[in-house]
Amino acid sequence: MSVASHFNNSTRSAAASLNLSLQSITHVSNTPDNNRLDADQPTLLNIEIIVDEDVNYVANKQRLRDACTTATSLRGFHQGEIGIRVTTDVAIHQINRDHLGHDYPTDVISFPYAANQPHIEGELVVSVDTAAERANELGWTVDHELLLYVVHGTLHITGMDDHEPQDRLAMRRAEREVMLRLGVGDIDQYAADGVNLEANCTEAAPATLPDSATLPKHDHSRPTKHPLPEDEA
Numbered sequence: 001m002s003v004a005s006h007f008n009n010s011t012r013s014a015a016a017s018l019n020l021s022l023q024s025i026t027h028v029s030n031t032p033d034n035n036r037l038d039a040d041q042p043t044l045l046n047i048e049i050i051v052d053e054d055v056n057y058v059a060n061k062q063r064l065r066d067a068c069t070t071a072t073s074l075r076g077f078h079q080g081e082i083g084i085r086v087t088t089d090v091a092i093h094q095i096n097r098d099h100l101g102h103d104y105p106t107d108v109i110s111f112p113y114a115a116n117q118p119h120i121e122g123e124l125v126v127s128v129d130t131a132a133e134r135a136n137e138l139g140w141t142v143d144h145e146l147l148l149y150v151v152h153g154t155l156h157i158t159g160m161d162d163h164e165p166q167d168r169l170a171m172r173r174a175e176r177e178v179m180l181r182l183g184v185g186d187i188d189q190y191a192a193d194g195v196n197l198e199a200n201c202t203e204a205a206p207a208t209l210p211d212s213a214t215l216p217k218h219d220h221s222r223p224t225k226h227p228l229p230e231d232e233a
Contacts, residue, residue, distance in 0.1 A: 045069055045120075046081040052091060057128045059086050060143060063182070067147045071154035071178045072120055080120035082157065084150060089129035105130060108149040110156035122157035126150060138190045144179075148187065151178045 047068060051059050068082055089105035096102045096109060107130045113121040126149040128142070135145040155174055162168040172188075179187050 044079045045072065048081070048083040049086070050084070051086040052088060054088060055086055055128050057086070057132070057142065059128075059146070063143065063147060064150050067150040067178065067182060068154050070181050071151050071174070072158060074174060074178055074181075075155065075158040075160070076117050077115070077120035077158055078118040080114070080118075082120065082154065083123040085123070085125045086128055086146070087125055089127050092125055092127040092130075095125055107131065107134065108153040110153040112157045112159070115157065115159050120158060122154075124150065124153035124157065126153065140190055144184055144187075145190075147182060147184065148175065148179065148190070151175050151182075 045068070047065050049059075049061050049064060051057075051061075064084055064086075068084065072078070072080075072082070092109065093103075093105040096104065096106050099111075100109070105127060108124060108126045111123040111125075113123075115121075126146060128146065131145040131149060132142050135142045138145070152171070152175060155171055155178075160167070160171045160174065162171045176187055179185075
């Protein structure tokens with residue numbers, strides 16, 4: 001997998017984007033997973049992380065890697081390549097508009113490329129600006145908010161979705177489990193939509209993924225300050 005246009009700091013052609021040189025980081029983790037028979041199998045992922053130069057935030061890259069590998073391990077993926085770009089509202093707004101047709105900034109956008117257990121490939125882009133704004137509203141740290149974005153985006157890359165209540169409940173439970181494994185307490189009070197899904201759903205959708213799937217690009221949030229047209233809501 002080559003890291004494409006979501007990772008360059010300026011608008012370039014697709015061909016030029018492929019020439020972007022990044023330092024690859026192979027991350028090995030023995031993250032426990034009590035839901036799998038192969039719980040002790042180490043995770044081997046090639047993770048590429050870029051923090052844009054205009055980001056006024058010191059990202060903890062190791063924590064972002066841990067968030068990514070813990071989420072993939074929970075879902076049964078133990079090898080592959082995932083790229084993470086930490087950027088601003090301005091940059092993610094452009095990506096959201098160019099690739100998804102949504103003319104507003106957002107928190108996280110996922111680009112799933114392949115998900116055939118145990119192999120996974122994809123990219124995700126997260127906005128520090130949105131994380132800072134949202135963290136201030138919710139009363140927790142920017143670090144935790146950004147971790148949640150990486151977890152959420154990674155779960156989408158593994159094939160999870162949140163369009164329907166049952167699917168959202170399954171994803172919420174997966175997010176909660178991953179964040180707990182990262183040492184972050186109960187995250188329900190920081191849910192993006194503020195909906196008590198546990199009370200509204202009697203049974204969670206299964207958090208399993210077929211051997212192969214067609215995975216869409218995903219724009220996670222629908223910010224109230226940038227509402228979607230009625231035909232997209």
